[in-house]
Amino acid sequence: xxxxxxxxxxxxxxxxxxxxxxxxxxxxxxxxxxxxxxxxxxxxxxxxxxxxxxxxxxxxxxxxxxxxxxxxxxxxxxxxxxxxxxxxxxxxxxxxxxxxxxxxxxxxxxxxxxxxxxxxxxxxxxxxxxxxxxxxxxxxxxxxxxxxxxxxxxxxxxxxxxxxxxxxxxxxxxxxxxxxxxxxxxxxxxxxxxxxxxxxxxxxxxxxxxxxxxxxxxxxxxxxxxxxxxxxxxxxxxxxxxxxxxxxxxxxxxxxxxxxxxxxxxxxxxxxxxxxxxxxxxxxxxxxxxxxxxxxxxxxxxxxxxxxxxxxxxxxxxxxxxxxxxxxxxxxxxxx
Amino acid sequence: xxxxxxxxxxxxxxxxxxxxxxxxxxxxxxxxxxxxxxxxxxxxxxxxxxxxxxxxxxxxxxxxxxxxxxxxxxxxxxxxxxxxxxxxxxxxxxxxxxxxxxxxxxxxxxxxxxxxxxxxxxxxxxxxxxxxxxxxxxxxxxxxxxxxxxxxxxxxxxxxxxxxxxxxxxxxxxxxxxxxxxxxxxxxxxxxxxxxxxxxxxxxxxxxxxxxxxxxxxxxxxxxxxxxxxxxxxxxxxxxxxxxxxxxxxxxxxxxxxxxxxxxxxxxxxxxxxxxxxxxxxxxxxxxxxxxxxxxxxxxxxxxxxxxxxxxxxxxxxxxxxxxxxxxxxxxxxxx
DNA sequence: TTTGTTGCTGGAAACGTTTCCAGTTTCCTT
DNA sequence: AAGGAAACTGGAAACGTTTCCAGCAACAAA
Numbered sequence: 001x002x003x004x005x006x007x008x009x010x011x012x013x014x015x016x017x018x019x020x021x022x023x024x025x026x027x028x029x030x031x032x033x034x035x036x037x038x039x040x041x042x043x044x045x046x047x048x049x050x051x052x053x054x055x056x057x058x059x060x061x062x063x064x065x066x067x068x069x070x071x072x073x074x075x076x077x078x079x080x081x082x083x084x085x086x087x088x089x090x091x092x093x094x095x096x097x098x099x100x101x102x103x104x105x106x107x108x109x110x111x112x113x114x115x116x117x118x119x120x121x122x123x124x125x126x127x128x129x130x131x132x133x134x135x136x137x138x139x140x141x142x143x144x145x146x147x148x149x150x151x152x153x154x155x156x157x158x159x160x161x162x163x164x165x166x167x168x169x170x171x172x173x174x175x176x177x178x179x180x181x182x183x184x185x186x187x188x189x190x191x192x193x194x195x196x197x198x199x200x201x202x203x204x205x206x207x208x209x210x211x212x213x214x215x216x217x218x219x220x221x222x223x224x225x226x227x228x229x230x231x232x233x234x235x236x237x238x239x240x241x242x243x244x245x246x247x248x249x250x251x252x253x254x255x256x257x258x259x260x261x262x263x264x265x266x267x268x269x270x271x272x273x274x275x276x277x278x279x280x281x282x283x284x285x286x287x288x289x290x291x292x293x294x295x296x297x298x299x300x301x302x303x304x305x306x307x308x309x310x311x312x313x314x315x316x317x318x319x320x321x322x323x324x325x326x327x328x329x330x331x332x333x334x335x336x
Numbered sequence: 337x338x339x340x341x342x343x344x345x346x347x348x349x350x351x352x353x354x355x356x357x358x359x360x361x362x363x364x365x366x367x368x369x370x371x372x373x374x375x376x377x378x379x380x381x382x383x384x385x386x387x388x389x390x391x392x393x394x395x396x397x398x399x400x401x402x403x404x405x406x407x408x409x410x411x412x413x414x415x416x417x418x419x420x421x422x423x424x425x426x427x428x429x430x431x432x433x434x435x436x437x438x439x440x441x442x443x444x445x446x447x448x449x450x451x452x453x454x455x456x457x458x459x460x461x462x463x464x465x466x467x468x469x470x471x472x473x474x475x476x477x478x479x480x481x482x483x484x485x486x487x488x489x490x491x492x493x494x495x496x497x498x499x500x501x502x503x504x505x506x507x508x509x510x511x512x513x514x515x516x517x518x519x520x521x522x523x524x525x526x527x528x529x530x531x532x533x534x535x536x537x538x539x540x541x542x543x544x545x546x547x548x549x550x551x552x553x554x555x556x557x558x559x560x561x562x563x564x565x566x567x568x569x570x571x572x573x574x575x576x577x578x579x580x581x582x583x584x585x586x587x588x589x590x591x592x593x594x595x596x597x598x599x600x601x602x603x604x605x606x607x608x609x610x611x612x613x614x615x616x617x618x619x620x621x622x623x624x625x626x627x628x629x630x631x632x633x634x635x636x637x638x639x640x641x642x643x644x645x646x647x648x649x650x651x652x653x654x655x656x657x658x659x660x661x662x663x664x665x666x667x668x669x670x671x672x
Numbered sequence: 673t674t675t676g677t678t679g680c681t682g683g684a685a686a687c688g689t690t691t692c693c694a695g696t697t698t699c700c701t702t
Numbered sequence: 703a704a705g706g707a708a709a710c711t712g713g714a715a716a717c718g719t720t721t722c723c724a725g726c727a728a729c730a731a732a
Contacts, residue, residue: 002688013712045447049388050688054717071407081431093429095417111381226621259621285562285595286622349682386718390687
């Protein structure tokens with residue numbers, strides 16, 4: 001069943017059928033009606049490959065996810081997917097491991113699948129303009145903002161929180177509760193990553209309150225995984241380092257740290273307060289309930305698609321959209 | 337840059353280039369060499385739309401996920417995705433809400449995206465042959481097995497655990513610890529679903545040990561969400577119902593229940609033991625660590641793809657693959 | 673020598689759309 | 703009444719592949 005069959009059956013030309021399908025204005029109500037009826041009757045669906053071929057593009061948008069095992073991304077992926085679907089795009093998702101390069105992956109997908117655009121979810125955030133130049137379709141960074149060249153280059157789009165400021169906000173909550181020995185649980189990074197920015201927020205909060213930054217209080221782990229955070233915290237505690245509070249840059253990591261603290265006989269929040277950033281579902285169900293700065297995940301996904309859609313359409317300019325968190329008070333910090 | 341350009345530059349015919357690209361045997365080593373060099377030099381990638389068009393098929397496999405917010409699926413999705421990628425397929429994922437019909441969704445994707453096959457992840461498990469007949473490409477059920485007509489019809493493929501037997505195994509663990517008032521936390525279902533099968537396993541375990549099944553000990557909630565499980569358990573407790581153990585059909589639900597128990601002042605495992613099925617990462621980090629029957633998620637994803645791949649290739653027959661869980665002892669059950 | 677086989681090659685028709693262009697009708701303006 | 707714009711329509715070329723078919727050379731078997 002092709003467009004030709006539809007044309008034959010409804011007694012019009014192929015081009016007219018095409019116009020009906022694509023909602024072109026230049027077709028009489030009568031023809032439109034007639035064709036639509038036939039289309040419905042045979043529930044005809046146009047062949048996408050042929051459309052893509054002649055339009056020299058597809059309706060596919062790539063979603064490149066780094067570290068989707070982090071449940072923080074699950075909600076975002078979901079909202080991106082439904083937003084794309086609503087806008088008539090097809091989502092092609094690719095998860096990449098720590099050894100892969102997302103730009104290379106994106107570039108190959110872009111050509112291979114003839115992508116219209118790309119959304120990067122949870123990426124490296126230190127892409128140089130040269131690196132990005134290999135991409136010829138619009139892209140949007142979601143959950144992070146590119147900070148190559150210390151933010152001077154703003155020729156890209158993103159949706160994220162203000163990492164440094166939000167981290168500062170979190171640490172200020174701890175300081176407000178009288179904490180001075182505050183550990184920071186961050187993921188290893190020599191680049192300008194989310195981790196680095198949140199670390200800077202941590203440093204800023206301490207400095208602003210006259211607390212000296214003690215490098216031994218920095219707990220570094222390889223990834224955002226619970227396991228890594230657990231092990232790094234455990235190791236730090238085994239070294240005899242002590243603190244009265246922990247700021248974790250992600251809920252996932254906070255949950256890992258909590259287990260390490262528990263196993264070391266350190267009570268949360270009795271002996272040690274804990275705060276983090278993200279607001280994943282499970283953080284509301286564990287004991288003690290995690291105090292966290294929740295990110296508006298649905299909104300972030302939706303806005304990423306909106307932005308990408310505008311870039312694809314040619315309308316709209318690059319912009320770095322910043323969304324804000326809200327503090328969800330759990331019970332992992334001691335009372336003021 | 338098209339196949340024609342490559343042909344022109346390397347001084348051969350278009351068809352020869354095509355044969356080189358597709359590894360056809362009928363091409364001399366010399367020509368092959370020459371063409372490959374040109375392809376590499378211009379790093380040419382064939383246009384997928386055109387290939388799909390002429391071959392009247394694509395390389396896309398659909399993944400239809402019901403309830404991906406359940407983190408149990410995250411690992412499976414990941415393994416499905418990498419397995420598909422390795423096998424040269426493109427994954428097109430669609431998440432559906434509780435009001436959508438996955439078959440309808442699959443059918444429209446199948447035609448729209450020209451899918452080669454479909455993997456259903458976490459579905460309804462009571463599809464009738466008539467319903468399934470609208471699909472014209474092979475499909476595999478992952479994490480569940482179709483139980484329409486009480487398992488008589490085996491004309492489909494699946495990868496799952498033996499729900500009833502595994503549930504029985506879980507409940508037996510509780511019985512072995514001397515529990516008699518055992519609640520079951522299941523999701524609402526009037527169909528032959530995972531929930532129903534696991535419920536039957538629960539019933540069987542009780543009956544086999546001479547324990548009467550008390551319907552008031554069944555906690556029903558709408559979905560597999562933590563929130564629903566939390567609220568359903570809370571409600572049950574508020575009604576004054578008491579029990580010394582809970583069997584939850586999913587980790588997610590167990591975590592929700594744990595919070596309800598905690599808030600009611602019921603200690604786990606002191607006053608109430610808890611066991612569930614799944615083995616999601618976070619269940620290992622909460623306090624008390626959840627005792628659970630872990631499903632081999634990586635394996636399940638990989639096997640689903642393997643199976644689908646064989647069905648697509650025309651080799652291999654339908655089969656219902658059953659994988660087994662292993663007990664991960666946490667601390668949510670009292671000691672023997 | 674003929675005949676057949678094998679190995680390779682090029683030409684060209686398809687695949688199912690979109691879109692440009694030219695044409696026809698209708699209807700409005702002068 | 704003539705002219706032209708506007709509304710609609712059909713024909714056909716194009717998109718970039720794959721694949722069928724025919725052809726050619728070389729070489730073996732009769």
